[in-house]
Amino acid sequence: MDNHTLDTDEELVRLSLRDKQLFGVLVARYEHKLSSYIYRLGKLGQEDIEDLLQEIFLKVYQNLNGFDQSLKFSSWIYRIAHNETMVFFRRRRIRPHGHLIPDSEEVLAQMASEFNLARDTEVHHDAELLAAALEKLPEEYREILVLQFFEHKSYDEISDILALPPGTVSTRIRRAKKRIADDLRAHGYVYG
Amino acid sequence: MATSMDNQKTISEKVLNRIMDAKTAPRSRLYFMLRNSGMWLLAFLSIVLGALAISSFIFRAVNTGPALRPGLPPIPEILLAVPFLWIICIAVFGYLAYREVRSTRRGYRYELTTLLLATILASGALGIVFYATGVGFMLDRAAAHYLPFHTDLERVQRDRWLAPREGFLVGAVRLQEDEDTYILQDPEDIEWTITFATTIPDEKLDRLEEGQRIGVEGEILDIEAHTFLACDIRSLEFEGRGFVPPHTPGERKNLPPRTNGCEDVRPLD
Numbered sequence: 001m002d003n004h005t006l007d008t009d010e011e012l013v014r015l016s017l018r019d020k021q022l023f024g025v026l027v028a029r030y031e032h033k034l035s036s037y038i039y040r041l042g043k044l045g046q047e048d049i050e051d052l053l054q055e056i057f058l059k060v061y062q063n064l065n066g067f068d069q070s071l072k073f074s075s076w077i078y079r080i081a082h083n084e085t086m087v088f089f090r091r092r093r094i095r096p097h098g099h100l101i102p103d104s105e106e107v108l109a110q111m112a113s114e115f116n117l118a119r120d121t122e123v124h125h126d127a128e129l130l131a132a133a134l135e136k137l138p139e140e141y142r143e144i145l146v147l148q149f150f151e152h153k154s155y156d157e158i159s160d161i162l163a164l165p166p167g168t169v170s171t172r173i174r175r176a177k178k179r180i181a182d183d184l185r186a187h188g189y190v191y192g
Numbered sequence: 193m194a195t196s197m198d199n200q201k202t203i204s205e206k207v208l209n210r211i212m213d214a215k216t217a218p219r220s221r222l223y224f225m226l227r228n229s230g231m232w233l234l235a236f237l238s239i240v241l242g243a244l245a246i247s248s249f250i251f252r253a254v255n256t257g258p259a260l261r262p263g264l265p266p267i268p269e270i271l272l273a274v275p276f277l278w279i280i281c282i283a284v285f286g287y288l289a290y291r292e293v294r295s296t297r298r299g300y301r302y303e304l305t306t307l308l309l310a311t312i313l314a315s316g317a318l319g320i321v322f323y324a325t326g327v328g329f330m331l332d333r334a335a336a337h338y339l340p341f342h343t344d345l346e347r348v349q350r351d352r353w354l355a356p357r358e359g360f361l362v363g364a365v366r367l368q369e370d371e372d373t374y375i376l377q378d379p380e381d382i383e384w385t386i387t388f389a390t391t392i393p394d395e396k397l398d399r400l401e402e403g404q405r406i407g408v409e410g411e412i413l414d415i416e417a418h419t420f421l422a423c424d425i426r427s428l429e430f431e432g433r434g435f436v437p438p439h440t441p442g443e444r445k446n447l448p449p450r451t452n453g454c455e456d457v458r459p460l461d
Contacts, residue, residue, distance in 0.1 A: 062216060165304070
Protein backbone atom coordinates (compact mmCIF):
# COMPACT_ATOMS: atom_id res chain seq x y z
CA MET A 1 0.00 0.00 0.00
CA ASP A 2 1.31 3.45 -0.91
CA ASN A 3 1.65 6.09 1.73
CA HIS A 4 -1.67 7.90 1.76
CA THR A 5 -1.25 9.80 4.99
CA LEU A 6 -1.01 13.09 3.13
CA ASP A 7 -4.19 12.56 1.14
CA THR A 8 -7.21 14.60 2.16
CA ASP A 9 -10.16 12.84 3.73
CA GLU A 10 -12.21 13.43 0.62
CA GLU A 11 -9.53 11.87 -1.57
CA LEU A 12 -9.35 8.90 0.76
CA VAL A 13 -13.10 8.42 0.50
CA ARG A 14 -12.78 8.29 -3.28
CA LEU A 15 -9.84 5.90 -3.09
CA SER A 16 -11.49 3.68 -0.44
CA LEU A 17 -14.33 3.02 -2.82
CA ARG A 18 -11.81 1.40 -5.14
CA ASP A 19 -9.55 -0.18 -2.55
CA LYS A 20 -11.01 -1.34 0.77
CA GLN A 21 -7.61 -1.35 2.44
CA LEU A 22 -7.34 2.40 2.12
CA PHE A 23 -10.38 2.77 4.33
CA GLY A 24 -8.02 1.71 7.08
CA VAL A 25 -6.17 5.01 6.71
CA LEU A 26 -9.38 6.90 7.36
CA VAL A 27 -10.13 4.69 10.35
CA ALA A 28 -6.68 5.31 11.79
CA ARG A 29 -7.05 9.03 11.20
CA TYR A 30 -10.37 9.30 13.07
CA GLU A 31 -10.08 6.51 15.62
CA HIS A 32 -8.66 8.61 18.42
CA LYS A 33 -10.75 11.72 17.72
CA LEU A 34 -14.00 9.79 17.65
CA SER A 35 -13.05 7.74 20.66
CA SER A 36 -12.56 10.95 22.69
CA TYR A 37 -15.75 12.42 21.29
CA ILE A 38 -17.80 9.37 22.25
CA TYR A 39 -16.31 9.38 25.72
CA ARG A 40 -17.26 13.02 26.13
CA LEU A 41 -20.82 12.22 25.12
CA GLY A 42 -21.44 9.55 27.71
CA LYS A 43 -20.10 7.16 30.28
CA LEU A 44 -18.82 4.13 28.40
CA GLY A 45 -16.11 1.60 29.09
CA GLN A 46 -13.18 1.13 26.74
CA GLU A 47 -14.66 -2.09 25.38
CA ASP A 48 -18.00 -0.43 24.61
CA ILE A 49 -16.24 2.46 22.93
CA GLU A 50 -14.30 0.05 20.75
CA ASP A 51 -17.44 -1.85 19.78
CA LEU A 52 -19.18 1.40 19.04
CA LEU A 53 -16.24 2.67 17.00
CA GLN A 54 -16.29 -0.46 14.88
CA GLU A 55 -20.00 -0.04 14.24
CA ILE A 56 -19.48 3.60 13.34
CA PHE A 57 -16.68 2.86 10.88
CA LEU A 58 -18.65 0.02 9.32
CA LYS A 59 -21.59 2.34 8.85
CA VAL A 60 -19.30 4.97 7.38
CA TYR A 61 -17.91 2.40 4.95
CA GLN A 62 -21.34 1.20 3.89
CA ASN A 63 -22.45 4.77 3.26
CA LEU A 64 -19.33 6.07 1.53
CA ASN A 65 -21.27 6.66 -1.69
CA GLY A 66 -23.75 8.77 0.23
CA PHE A 67 -21.06 11.16 1.43
CA ASP A 68 -22.12 14.64 0.36
CA GLN A 69 -19.03 16.22 -1.19
CA SER A 70 -20.29 19.68 -0.27
CA LEU A 71 -19.75 18.73 3.39
CA LYS A 72 -16.46 18.30 5.17
CA PHE A 73 -15.75 14.62 5.66
CA SER A 74 -15.03 15.23 9.33
CA SER A 75 -18.51 16.74 9.79
CA TRP A 76 -20.06 13.76 8.09
CA ILE A 77 -18.19 11.15 10.14
CA TYR A 78 -18.87 13.07 13.35
CA ARG A 79 -22.56 13.11 12.48
CA ILE A 80 -22.59 9.35 12.03
CA ALA A 81 -20.64 8.94 15.26
CA HIS A 82 -23.05 11.20 17.12
CA ASN A 83 -26.14 9.41 15.79
CA GLU A 84 -24.75 5.95 16.40
CA THR A 85 -23.69 6.89 19.91
CA MET A 86 -27.14 8.24 20.71
CA VAL A 87 -28.73 5.04 19.36
CA PHE A 88 -26.30 3.02 21.47
CA PHE A 89 -27.21 5.03 24.58
CA ARG A 90 -30.90 4.59 23.92
CA ARG A 91 -30.50 0.88 23.41
CA ARG A 92 -28.56 0.58 26.66
CA ARG A 93 -30.80 3.14 28.37
CA ILE A 94 -27.78 5.21 29.26
CA ARG A 95 -28.35 8.86 29.98
CA PRO A 96 -25.77 10.86 28.00
CA HIS A 97 -23.42 12.28 30.59
CA GLY A 98 -20.06 13.53 29.49
CA HIS A 99 -16.70 12.95 31.09
CA LEU A 100 -13.44 14.77 31.15
CA ILE A 101 -10.46 13.14 29.62
CA PRO A 102 -6.79 14.01 30.15
CA ASP A 103 -6.68 16.63 27.40
CA SER A 104 -9.71 18.42 28.81
CA GLU A 105 -8.01 20.66 31.31
CA GLU A 106 -6.30 22.68 28.65
CA VAL A 107 -9.60 23.15 26.84
CA LEU A 108 -11.34 24.05 30.05
CA ALA A 109 -8.67 26.64 30.69
CA GLN A 110 -9.45 28.11 27.28
CA MET A 111 -13.11 28.08 28.16
CA ALA A 112 -12.40 29.78 31.45
CA SER A 113 -10.69 32.50 29.51
CA GLU A 114 -13.74 32.76 27.24
CA PHE A 115 -15.87 33.24 30.33
CA ASN A 116 -13.45 35.84 31.72
CA LEU A 117 -12.63 33.54 34.59
CA ALA A 118 -9.01 32.74 34.03
CA ARG A 119 -6.57 34.11 36.51
CA ASP A 120 -3.05 32.80 36.43
CA THR A 121 -3.14 31.30 39.87
CA GLU A 122 -6.60 29.85 39.62
CA VAL A 123 -6.74 28.28 36.20
CA HIS A 124 -6.99 24.79 37.61
CA HIS A 125 -9.75 25.75 40.03
CA ASP A 126 -11.67 27.59 37.29
CA ALA A 127 -11.39 24.60 35.00
CA GLU A 128 -12.89 22.38 37.69
CA LEU A 129 -15.76 24.78 38.16
CA LEU A 130 -16.37 24.92 34.46
CA ALA A 131 -16.26 21.17 34.14
CA ALA A 132 -18.85 20.88 36.90
CA ALA A 133 -21.04 23.48 35.20
CA LEU A 134 -20.72 21.61 31.90
CA GLU A 135 -21.76 18.36 33.53
CA LYS A 136 -24.93 19.98 34.78
CA LEU A 137 -26.01 21.22 31.35
CA PRO A 138 -28.86 19.46 29.56
CA GLU A 139 -27.69 17.17 26.77
CA GLU A 140 -28.70 19.47 23.89
CA TYR A 141 -26.52 22.26 25.30
CA ARG A 142 -23.63 20.15 26.50
CA GLU A 143 -23.14 18.29 23.22
CA ILE A 144 -22.98 21.56 21.34
CA LEU A 145 -20.35 23.03 23.69
CA VAL A 146 -18.38 19.79 23.49
CA LEU A 147 -18.26 20.20 19.73
CA GLN A 148 -17.35 23.86 19.90
CA PHE A 149 -14.70 23.83 22.63
CA PHE A 150 -13.40 20.26 22.76
CA GLU A 151 -13.69 19.24 19.14
CA HIS A 152 -12.98 22.78 17.85
CA LYS A 153 -15.81 22.75 15.35
CA SER A 154 -17.14 25.88 13.69
CA TYR A 155 -20.85 26.83 13.78
CA ASP A 156 -21.28 25.50 10.24
CA GLU A 157 -19.61 22.21 11.11
CA ILE A 158 -21.74 21.84 14.25
CA SER A 159 -24.81 22.52 12.12
CA ASP A 160 -23.75 19.71 9.77
CA ILE A 161 -22.86 17.29 12.57
CA LEU A 162 -26.02 17.73 14.59
CA ALA A 163 -28.20 18.32 11.50
CA LEU A 164 -29.50 21.57 12.92
CA PRO A 165 -30.07 24.89 11.18
CA PRO A 166 -27.14 27.29 11.79
CA GLY A 167 -29.49 29.69 13.57
CA THR A 168 -30.45 27.01 16.05
CA VAL A 169 -26.79 26.19 16.66
CA SER A 170 -25.96 29.77 17.48
CA THR A 171 -29.02 30.09 19.73
CA ARG A 172 -28.13 26.92 21.62
CA ILE A 173 -24.52 27.99 22.07
CA ARG A 174 -25.66 31.35 23.40
CA ARG A 175 -28.09 29.72 25.80
CA ALA A 176 -25.56 27.12 26.89
CA LYS A 177 -23.02 29.84 27.67
CA LYS A 178 -25.63 31.80 29.56
CA ARG A 179 -26.49 28.78 31.67
CA ILE A 180 -22.85 28.25 32.47
CA ALA A 181 -22.43 31.92 33.29
CA ASP A 182 -25.48 31.79 35.58
CA ASP A 183 -24.09 28.72 37.27
CA LEU A 184 -20.72 30.39 37.80
CA ARG A 185 -22.38 33.52 39.09
CA ALA A 186 -24.31 31.41 41.56
CA HIS A 187 -20.93 30.21 42.85
CA GLY A 188 -19.80 33.76 43.37
CA TYR A 189 -17.77 34.08 40.22
CA VAL A 190 -18.25 37.32 38.36
CA TYR A 191 -18.96 36.76 34.73
CA GLY A 192 -17.71 39.51 32.48
CA MET B 193 -15.62 -14.11 22.27
CA ALA B 194 -12.62 -11.92 21.76
CA THR B 195 -9.30 -13.72 21.84
CA SER B 196 -6.09 -12.16 23.12
CA MET B 197 -4.92 -11.94 19.51
CA ASP B 198 -8.04 -9.99 18.61
CA ASN B 199 -7.37 -7.62 21.46
CA GLN B 200 -3.98 -6.77 20.07
CA LYS B 201 -5.37 -5.73 16.74
CA THR B 202 -5.91 -2.07 16.02
CA ILE B 203 -9.42 -0.75 15.42
CA SER B 204 -8.43 -0.24 11.82
CA GLU B 205 -7.50 -3.90 11.44
CA LYS B 206 -10.66 -5.05 13.19
CA VAL B 207 -12.84 -2.90 10.98
CA LEU B 208 -11.11 -4.07 7.81
CA ASN B 209 -11.39 -7.69 8.94
CA ARG B 210 -15.10 -7.28 9.52
CA ILE B 211 -15.49 -5.66 6.11
CA MET B 212 -13.62 -8.54 4.47
CA ASP B 213 -15.28 -11.31 6.49
CA ALA B 214 -18.79 -10.10 5.88
CA LYS B 215 -17.96 -9.13 2.29
CA THR B 216 -19.39 -5.72 3.10
CA ALA B 217 -19.57 -3.31 0.20
CA PRO B 218 -20.59 0.34 0.11
CA ARG B 219 -24.18 0.90 -0.92
CA SER B 220 -24.46 2.05 -4.52
CA ARG B 221 -24.72 5.68 -5.57
CA LEU B 222 -28.10 4.87 -7.09
CA TYR B 223 -29.39 3.83 -3.66
CA PHE B 224 -28.57 7.26 -2.22
CA MET B 225 -29.85 9.06 -5.28
CA LEU B 226 -33.16 7.20 -5.07
CA ARG B 227 -33.39 7.75 -1.33
CA ASN B 228 -32.84 11.49 -1.65
CA SER B 229 -35.24 11.73 -4.60
CA GLY B 230 -37.72 9.64 -2.63
CA MET B 231 -37.59 12.13 0.23
CA TRP B 232 -38.28 15.02 -2.15
CA LEU B 233 -41.07 13.04 -3.79
CA LEU B 234 -42.67 12.35 -0.43
CA ALA B 235 -42.32 16.01 0.48
CA PHE B 236 -43.94 16.97 -2.82
CA LEU B 237 -46.76 14.47 -2.29
CA SER B 238 -47.34 15.80 1.20
CA ILE B 239 -47.56 19.32 -0.23
CA VAL B 240 -50.05 18.14 -2.87
CA LEU B 241 -52.14 16.31 -0.28
CA GLY B 242 -52.01 19.40 1.94
CA ALA B 243 -53.11 21.47 -1.08
CA LEU B 244 -56.05 19.14 -1.67
CA ALA B 245 -57.08 19.58 1.94
CA ILE B 246 -56.72 23.37 1.63
CA SER B 247 -58.83 23.45 -1.56
CA SER B 248 -61.57 21.57 0.25
CA PHE B 249 -61.18 23.89 3.22
CA ILE B 250 -61.62 26.94 0.96
CA PHE B 251 -64.62 25.29 -0.65
CA ARG B 252 -66.34 24.92 2.70
CA ALA B 253 -65.31 28.36 3.90
CA VAL B 254 -66.89 29.89 0.79
CA ASN B 255 -70.03 27.76 0.77
CA THR B 256 -70.93 27.45 4.42
CA GLY B 257 -72.20 31.05 4.72
CA PRO B 258 -74.91 30.79 2.04
CA ALA B 259 -75.97 27.39 3.36
CA LEU B 260 -77.01 28.96 6.65
CA ARG B 261 -80.25 30.81 6.16
CA PRO B 262 -80.89 34.08 7.99
CA GLY B 263 -82.87 34.26 11.17
CA LEU B 264 -81.27 31.29 12.90
CA PRO B 265 -78.26 31.39 15.19
CA PRO B 266 -75.19 30.22 13.24
CA ILE B 267 -73.99 27.92 16.04
CA PRO B 268 -73.88 24.93 16.30
CA GLU B 269 -74.48 24.34 12.58
CA ILE B 270 -71.55 26.50 11.62
CA LEU B 271 -69.35 24.31 13.79
CA LEU B 272 -70.67 21.27 11.97
CA ALA B 273 -69.71 22.91 8.72
CA VAL B 274 -66.12 23.49 9.83
CA PRO B 275 -64.00 21.03 7.86
CA PHE B 276 -62.27 19.37 10.80
CA LEU B 277 -61.17 16.51 8.57
CA TRP B 278 -59.35 18.90 6.26
CA ILE B 279 -57.86 20.90 9.09
CA ILE B 280 -56.41 17.67 10.49
CA CYS B 281 -55.19 16.68 7.01
CA ILE B 282 -53.54 20.07 6.47
CA ALA B 283 -51.71 19.76 9.80
CA VAL B 284 -50.65 16.14 9.22
CA PHE B 285 -49.48 16.57 5.63
CA GLY B 286 -47.85 19.90 6.45
CA TYR B 287 -45.84 18.19 9.18
CA LEU B 288 -44.95 15.27 6.88
CA ALA B 289 -43.77 17.65 4.15
CA TYR B 290 -41.63 19.49 6.71
CA ARG B 291 -40.17 16.23 7.98
CA GLU B 292 -39.38 14.89 4.52
CA VAL B 293 -37.67 18.10 3.41
CA ARG B 294 -35.63 18.03 6.61
CA SER B 295 -34.57 14.46 5.83
CA THR B 296 -33.18 15.42 2.45
CA ARG B 297 -29.44 15.88 2.07
CA ARG B 298 -29.23 19.54 3.16
CA GLY B 299 -32.79 19.98 4.40
CA TYR B 300 -31.71 20.28 8.02
CA ARG B 301 -30.10 23.63 7.27
CA TYR B 302 -33.50 25.29 6.88
CA GLU B 303 -35.07 26.79 9.98
CA LEU B 304 -38.32 25.27 11.22
CA THR B 305 -40.22 28.50 10.55
CA THR B 306 -38.77 28.83 7.03
CA LEU B 307 -39.69 25.26 6.18
CA LEU B 308 -43.17 25.47 7.68
CA LEU B 309 -43.82 28.78 5.96
CA ALA B 310 -42.58 27.44 2.61
CA THR B 311 -44.70 24.29 3.02
CA ILE B 312 -47.80 26.29 3.92
CA LEU B 313 -47.23 28.75 1.07
CA ALA B 314 -46.68 25.98 -1.47
CA SER B 315 -49.71 24.02 -0.27
CA GLY B 316 -51.76 27.23 -0.05
CA ALA B 317 -50.92 28.35 -3.60
CA LEU B 318 -51.61 24.91 -5.02
CA GLY B 319 -54.76 24.67 -2.87
CA ILE B 320 -56.11 27.88 -4.43
CA VAL B 321 -55.46 26.43 -7.90
CA PHE B 322 -57.22 23.21 -6.91
CA TYR B 323 -60.18 25.17 -5.53
CA ALA B 324 -60.44 27.32 -8.65
CA THR B 325 -60.39 24.29 -10.91
CA GLY B 326 -63.09 22.48 -8.96
CA VAL B 327 -60.91 19.85 -7.32
CA GLY B 328 -61.93 21.10 -3.85
CA PHE B 329 -65.58 20.80 -4.83
CA MET B 330 -65.19 17.23 -6.06
CA LEU B 331 -63.18 16.26 -3.00
CA ASP B 332 -65.73 17.71 -0.60
CA ARG B 333 -68.64 16.08 -2.40
CA ALA B 334 -66.85 12.75 -2.41
CA ALA B 335 -66.02 13.07 1.28
CA ALA B 336 -69.63 13.99 2.07
CA HIS B 337 -70.74 10.93 0.15
CA TYR B 338 -68.30 8.36 1.49
CA LEU B 339 -67.24 9.59 4.92
CA PRO B 340 -70.05 9.42 7.45
CA PHE B 341 -68.38 11.86 9.86
CA HIS B 342 -67.91 14.51 7.19
CA THR B 343 -70.75 17.05 7.38
CA ASP B 344 -72.54 17.30 4.07
CA LEU B 345 -73.16 20.94 3.16
CA GLU B 346 -76.21 19.95 1.13
CA ARG B 347 -77.60 18.34 4.26
CA VAL B 348 -76.92 21.57 6.19
CA GLN B 349 -78.76 23.54 3.47
CA ARG B 350 -81.68 21.18 3.65
CA ASP B 351 -81.88 21.21 7.45
CA ARG B 352 -81.70 24.98 7.48
CA TRP B 353 -83.92 25.97 4.59
CA LEU B 354 -86.65 23.35 4.41
CA ALA B 355 -89.25 25.04 6.62
CA PRO B 356 -92.10 26.22 4.40
CA ARG B 357 -94.36 27.09 7.35
CA GLU B 358 -91.66 29.42 8.63
CA GLY B 359 -91.37 30.98 5.18
CA PHE B 360 -88.34 29.16 3.83
CA LEU B 361 -87.97 26.65 1.04
CA VAL B 362 -85.10 24.89 -0.62
CA GLY B 363 -85.06 22.88 -3.78
CA ALA B 364 -84.10 22.53 -7.41
CA VAL B 365 -85.68 24.72 -10.07
CA ARG B 366 -87.77 22.86 -12.64
CA LEU B 367 -88.65 25.05 -15.59
CA GLN B 368 -91.90 24.38 -17.41
CA GLU B 369 -92.29 24.57 -21.13
CA ASP B 370 -94.07 27.92 -21.07
CA GLU B 371 -91.10 29.35 -19.14
CA ASP B 372 -93.52 31.38 -17.05
CA THR B 373 -94.23 28.76 -14.42
CA TYR B 374 -91.48 27.89 -12.01
CA ILE B 375 -91.56 24.70 -10.06
CA LEU B 376 -89.32 24.11 -7.07
CA GLN B 377 -88.73 20.49 -6.24
CA ASP B 378 -87.80 20.29 -2.56
CA PRO B 379 -85.57 17.54 -1.06
CA GLU B 380 -88.71 15.58 -0.10
CA ASP B 381 -89.72 15.59 -3.77
CA ILE B 382 -92.66 17.90 -3.21
CA GLU B 383 -93.11 20.24 -6.17
CA TRP B 384 -93.92 23.80 -5.26
CA THR B 385 -95.24 26.27 -7.79
CA ILE B 386 -93.41 29.52 -7.15
CA THR B 387 -94.72 33.00 -7.66
CA PHE B 388 -92.02 35.65 -7.68
CA ALA B 389 -92.51 39.03 -6.03
CA THR B 390 -91.30 42.34 -7.46
CA THR B 391 -88.91 42.65 -4.53
CA ILE B 392 -86.55 40.15 -6.15
CA PRO B 393 -83.86 41.91 -8.17
CA ASP B 394 -83.91 41.13 -11.90
CA GLU B 395 -80.35 39.78 -11.87
CA LYS B 396 -81.30 37.03 -9.46
CA LEU B 397 -84.14 35.84 -11.66
CA ASP B 398 -82.01 36.24 -14.75
CA ARG B 399 -79.59 33.67 -13.38
CA LEU B 400 -82.19 31.02 -12.61
CA GLU B 401 -81.52 27.82 -14.47
CA GLU B 402 -83.07 24.42 -14.77
CA GLY B 403 -81.82 22.21 -11.99
CA GLN B 404 -80.31 25.08 -9.97
CA ARG B 405 -80.59 24.65 -6.22
CA ILE B 406 -82.02 27.74 -4.56
CA GLY B 407 -83.24 28.88 -1.19
CA VAL B 408 -86.49 30.85 -1.14
CA GLU B 409 -87.75 33.30 1.46
CA GLY B 410 -91.48 34.10 1.41
CA GLU B 411 -94.71 32.51 2.43
CA ILE B 412 -97.04 29.66 1.59
CA LEU B 413 -99.93 30.76 -0.62
CA ASP B 414 -101.79 27.47 -0.56
CA ILE B 415 -100.51 24.53 1.44
CA GLU B 416 -102.75 22.04 -0.37
CA ALA B 417 -101.83 23.23 -3.84
CA HIS B 418 -98.18 23.68 -2.84
CA THR B 419 -97.92 27.22 -4.05
CA PHE B 420 -95.40 29.59 -2.54
CA LEU B 421 -94.78 33.31 -2.84
CA ALA B 422 -91.06 34.03 -3.24
CA CYS B 423 -90.08 37.39 -1.80
CA ASP B 424 -86.37 36.73 -2.24
CA ILE B 425 -84.19 33.94 -3.48
CA ARG B 426 -80.62 32.85 -2.95
CA SER B 427 -78.67 30.51 -5.11
CA LEU B 428 -77.47 27.57 -3.05
CA GLU B 429 -75.37 26.16 -5.83
CA PHE B 430 -71.83 25.63 -4.64
CA GLU B 431 -69.14 28.07 -5.60
CA GLY B 432 -65.83 26.68 -6.78
CA ARG B 433 -67.15 24.13 -9.25
CA GLY B 434 -64.26 24.78 -11.57
CA PHE B 435 -63.95 25.93 -15.15
CA VAL B 436 -67.46 25.03 -16.26
CA PRO B 437 -70.03 26.90 -14.22
CA PRO B 438 -73.36 25.10 -14.16
CA HIS B 439 -75.33 28.27 -14.68
CA THR B 440 -74.23 31.03 -17.03
CA PRO B 441 -75.77 34.42 -16.27
CA GLY B 442 -77.70 36.21 -19.02
CA GLU B 443 -78.88 33.12 -20.83
CA ARG B 444 -82.55 33.75 -20.12
CA LYS B 445 -84.05 36.60 -22.11
CA ASN B 446 -87.51 36.73 -20.53
CA LEU B 447 -87.91 37.07 -16.79
CA PRO B 448 -90.83 35.21 -15.17
CA PRO B 449 -93.97 37.25 -14.33
CA ARG B 450 -94.08 38.63 -10.79
CA THR B 451 -96.57 39.75 -8.19
CA ASN B 452 -96.59 42.41 -5.47
CA GLY B 453 -96.88 41.49 -1.80
CA CYS B 454 -93.48 41.25 -0.13
CA GLU B 455 -92.81 44.88 0.78
CA ASP B 456 -92.33 44.07 4.46
CA VAL B 457 -89.86 41.21 3.94
CA ARG B 458 -86.18 41.88 4.56
CA PRO B 459 -84.03 40.88 1.54
CA LEU B 460 -81.77 37.84 1.93
CA ASP B 461 -78.50 39.42 0.70
